[in-house]
Amino acid sequence: MRARRLPLALLALIFALGLAAAEAQQAALQVPFVKTAIPVDPGWTGWKAAPAVQVPLMPQAVAQPWNLTPSIKQLRVQAVHNGTWIAFRISWKDATKNAVMYTDSFRDAVALMVPVGKAAPIIMGGPGERVLILHWKADWQEDIDRTFQDIAQLYPNAWQDWYPFVAGEPPYDITAWTNPEARRYLTGWVLGNPRSQPDKRTAVEEQIAEGFSTLTTTERQSAVGKGVYADGAWHVVIARPFAAGDPNDPAWRPGRSAPVAFAAWDGGAKEIGARKAISDWITLKLGAVGR
Amino acid sequence: MGTVKNWQIGREMEYPFPESRPRRQFAAVFDLNKCIGCQTCTMACKTTWTVGKGQEYMLWNNVETKPYGGYPMGWDVTRLERLGPQTWEGDRYTGKTLFEAAPAGEPMVKHLPEELDWAHPNAGEDEAAGTLDRGAYFTMPVHGMWSFYLPRICMHCTYPACVAACPRQAIYKRPEDGIVLVDQSRCRGYRECVQACPYGKVLYNPVLRISQKCIGCFPAVEQGTQPRCVTTCIGKIRLMGFLSPPDQARADRPMDFLVHARKVALPLYPQFGLEGNIYYIPPVNVPRGFLRQMFGPGTDGAIETYLRGKDDPELLGLLHLFGDAKEILESFRTFPTTGEAAGYDGKGREIVRVPVKEPDYLRPFYDAARQVYRHNIT
Structure with a gap:
């Protein structure tokens, strides 16, 4: 699999550029200390005072499938911290809200990536160079804001007389599938796949990676977030404690600098997985904890 | 690649x-x-x-x-x-x-x-x-x-x-x-x-x-x-x-x-x-x-072989083993003398044996005992 991704030389070049960029501080985001609790809300008034940077996005053309013409060109990013938690507010223009997935449609999403150690390759880390990835998904937000997107929500006119081993009445809401014989058919849910869980608590999935194809959901989920779509744009807050007592805690802390990178997906353009727009590393300049 | x-x-x-x-x-x-x-x-x-x-x-x-x-x-x-x-x-x-x-x-x-x-x-x-x-x-x-x-x-x-x-x-x-x-x-x-x-x-x-x-x-x-x-x-x-x-x-x-x-x-x-x-x-x-x-290019040969199947006891025998056993057949044999085909499991045990050709029965058109005419006499 590795061999097909791209010639080794190109891989090495991108690797080197990624590391170099992190050191060269191509762009920096001031992350002020705030004394309050930070609400997980893109509409919080405190965001008005937070500095912002425009983060340009590039095509993802390292791992297959490539996305040479990404839909989202740039993100507006802000961040604040209160000594314990760091929160990002990420905004971007998107003409369509894509929060529901049918068999042929995809959802909007945004993610940020931080090295667990001092630095990591921009290509989702590398062997032994782990990154932490916090991934907000519009469909998870929809599950939380409205209700889990079951058949009755996805296809209001659909009718199913019966499902084996399921008691009750149509439309046989998925939460009523308590019989173990019935639950066998809900593979992803039973196996703990976060995508398949009807009772989502946050729209952010916390994950680690050591290179492409290695993305793994962490056992401990410490990140939270919320996205709001308004006036042709998404505004998403992603927040996490600096230290969650997790071996995957990044080396970020107040008063220091830390690299962060972003990726974004436009579901309307059928972007998902590797079909994404990615940023280079930018530097977070975390303010010291004040009084 | x-x-x-x-x-x-x-x-x-x-x-x-x-x-x-x-x-x-x-x-x-x-x-x-x-x-x-x-x-x-x-x-x-x-x-x-x-x-x-x-x-x-x-x-x-x-x-x-x-x-x-x-x-x-x-x-x-x-x-x-x-x-x-x-x-x-x-x-x-x-x-x-x-x-x-x-x-x-x-x-x-x-x-x-x-x-x-x-x-x-x-x-x-x-x-x-x-x-x-x-x-x-x-x-x-x-x-x-x-x-x-x-x-x-x-x-x-x-x-x-x-x-x-x-x-x-x-x-x-x-x-x-x-x-x-x-x-x-x-x-x-x-x-x-x-x-x-x-x-x-x-x-x-x-x-x-x-x-x-x-x-x-x-x-x-x-x-x-x-x-x-x-x-x-x-x-x-x-x-x-x-x-x-x-x-x-x-x-x-x-x-x-x-x-x-x-x-x-x-x-x-x-x-x-x-x-x-x-x-x-x-x-x-x-x-x-x-x-x-x-x-693909094997089409003509496959059809010719299939149409000649009646003269190919092995092929005919195996085609008769389709759908005759629940178990996976690891091997098969045909028996020209008895007109049968058999399928075996991985240890060579016989799972199923079928006649390739059913015996012929010919019955009279008129059944005197029941005083009826038969629609089908074979």
Whole structure:
């Protein structure tokens, strides 16, 4: 699999550029200390005072499938911290809200990536160079804001007389599938796949990676977030404690600098997985904890 | 990109992973001359595996009417159109496979079926290829007006497009039997596999938000039992077994005999380059051009062999073992003196024995005891 991704030389070049960029501080985001609790809300008034940077996005053309013409060109990013938690507010223009997935449609999403150690390759880390990835998904937000997107929500006119081993009445809401014989058919849910869980608590999935194809959901989920779509744009807050007592805690802390990178997906353009727009590393300049 | 040997196209080809054949390869032969499109296989599969949430539209096994049917709609013609005209030279495919025709940044030619493409599993059912001219009647052996049923499951390919396409490597081919599975805990619903599989046999579950596919009834296969779609086939058109690569073929093994020895069972769209492992005995009454595009250059030979089957006791014997046993037949034998065929398990124990030809009974037209005339005297 590795061999097909791209010639080794190109891989090495991108690797080197990624590391170099992190050191060269191509762009920096001031992350002020705030004394309050930070609400997980893109509409919080405190965001008005937070500095912002425009983060340009590039095509993802390292791992297959490539996305040479990404839909989202740039993100507006802000961040604040209160000594314990760091929160990002990420905004971007998107003409369509894509929060529901049918068999042929995809959802909007945004993610940020931080090295667990001092630095990591921009290509989702590398062997032994782990990154932490916090991934907000519009469909998870929809599950939380409205209700889990079951058949009755996805296809209001659909009718199913019966499902084996399921008691009750149509439309046989998925939460009523308590019989173990019935639950066998809900593979992803039973196996703990976060995508398949009807009772989502946050729209952010916390994950680690050591290179492409290695993305793994962490056992401990410490990140939270919320996205709001308004006036042709998404505004998403992603927040996490600096230290969650997790071996995957990044080396970020107040008063220091830390690299962060972003990726974004436009579901309307059928972007998902590797079909994404990615940023280079930018530097977070975390303010010291004040009084 | 690596280079692998694909015997179905008579040459090496590009594939993202190195060649790694399983210890045994799940395979099946479907005799299209015998399929009546009753969908018993479809219902057997449906009621066994796809009665969960988000699986309402799913048919891991389906039967479509060719030339117009397709589930998802146009699964075959979309790929043929993307590939464009391609060439064979004898048994060697000189055109491009779906992997070799890949656009930059993609492992193969892909196509994402639209939502509505899944909504009409019966589209084209029982529709013939053309209209009947006034006064036309069947002209054998090839009908001027024709159609046939094409039963389909996952091909459990030697070079699966779904495995090649998954950016997460969440799809794997089991070394013990070659069955291809989607890891339901690792899948993230990107649907690269749905777009990659030219046979349209990976399907997205919109409730669980992950992709699912035919699992080759692996819990049955692990117990030495043939899959549900095979054992429930009332037309006895199917036989499942294990297929060897051509250089290791043994003529007493049912799959090897049909695919490699007699070459009467052919791959479906071998030019796609996946080396699928469901093989078809082509229908004898369909124009050869259509069949050659579908089953490759072996079509004419397969039909001739099939039509000569009455003079081929081994072939006739094995065809009679289709649908006669629940267990997987590891080997078979025919007994010309008794006119029987028998199938055996892996330890050589006889599982099933059938007469190849039923004894003839001739009864008088008039039954004096009952004082009735018989409608059927044989």
